[in-house]
Amino acid sequence: MFFSSRASARRPLLVLGTILPALLVLTLPTAASHPYPTNGDATEGRAPTQEELRPAVEAAFARQSYARDVTASLAFFNSATGVRVQLFRSGAEQAQTIGNSELQGVPAADPSWVGTVRPGRVVSIAIGDFPTGLYFARLTAADGRVGFAPFVLRPRRLGEHRVAVVMPTLTWQAYNFRDDDGDGKGDTWYADWSRHTAGLARPFLERGVPPHFRSYDLPFLHWLTRTGRVVDYLADADLDAAHGRALAAAYDLIVFPGHHEYVTSREYDAVQQFRDLGGNLAFLSANDFFRRVDVRGNEMHLIGLWRDLGRPEASLIGVQYRANDEGQHRGPWTIRDAEAAPWLFSGTGLQDGMPFASGGVEIDKTADGSPKGVKVLADIRNLIGPGLTAQMTYYQTARGAKVFAAGAFTLAGAALEPDVSRLLENLWAHLSTP
Secondary structure: OOOOOOOOOOOOOEEOOOOOOOOEOOOOOOOOOOOOOOOOOOOOOOOOOOOOOOOOOOEEEOOOEEOOOOEEEEEEOOOEEEEEEEEEEOOOOOOOOOOOOOOOEEEOOOOEEEEEEOOOOEEEEEOOOOOOEEEEEEEEOOOOOEEEEEEEEOOOOOOOOOEEEEOOHHHHHHOOOOOOOOOOOOOOOOOOOOOOEEEOOOOOHHHHOOOOHHHHOHHHHHHHHHOOOOOEEEOHHHHHOOOHHHHHHHOOEEEEOOOOOEEOHHHHHHHHHHHHOOOEEEEOOOOOOOEEEEEEOOEEEEEEEOHHHOOOOHHHHOOEEEEEOOOOOEEEEEEOOHHHOHHHHOOOOOOOOOEEEEEEEEEEEOOOOOOOOOEEEEEEOOOOOOOOOEEEEEEEOOOOOEEEEOOEEOOHHHOOOHHHHHHHHHHHHHHOOO
């Protein structure tokens, strides 16, 4: 099949069928640098770096997620000749990944010819009957440039599997420093705090790779595949479109593995109602549900901190954001109360006073808004300064909801470490049971 531009009266579709399960070895971002400022001082006025601006075929899908057997729109943002496109699924590949500006995955379809592209050209892609997951288009040009355009392939209906994993698609774009208007600064409030908008349907820097993807998201995708766990993958937009009752009917557990800082009111409402109806939640990073954004079309508008709007994130998660030092200090979690959740540490050999894994960058702690009965299972004491302690917590509600929070970056990023992998298996077994 062929591609055509948006200007055409009829746009032929690229039909992506299945192919033999070969592996493509690519690379992903290193964990060397993870700036996550919350006051903007470290990034105020910052322009994209040369590494972030590595030449690429720049393209982005129009939506955060698509269902199977639908047509997706892929827009190009620069010019290239001899362009080919191929879809891959992330997480099932076996090779180690290295680098900031590569994605790797298992091919979902054969390469297809696009030809010459220019800014504004849109091509239509007919997505096949693929499993739900995180996918990306790999775009190659005749001059050797490569680009990536990720999207979530959601289930045809909620509840195809009883566990959902949510990718932080809004937070990815909040940390996207792409300079869309050419003023020399990234088009996000992190580069200019007088700005309160960020685009959604735009390429990421570093050839299209979402910020910090390798460090915060990919290890957990690998863990899911390697432990044989099959789940529904959702984007923020899918929770924004859902109701809590529908989520409660569809899922026993919803997992937020990555940095899920930005959510809309409807997403917060849906997840809170899911919890209130007895649905289980797992937050494997930190600084989640911290800021409210409104989405209007393909633009995200920064509104404010949820705690300042009367809905502290601790009331949902159990802990809330306390501090960050941009990763200057890291330390192991130390078990403080294994008896509060003996099922979590079963088979790990971990006991009170023993350290495991390593956390840092941003930390969460219990607060006045935390639910009554929340238990601190482990902590990283005074990690960023006196009293600035990361806390791993667990609580249950009267309706039977079970909620776990890691309290620091990131259990998901350490998912393949033996102690953490076993802990996640225990957590999964306990929370995926109604």
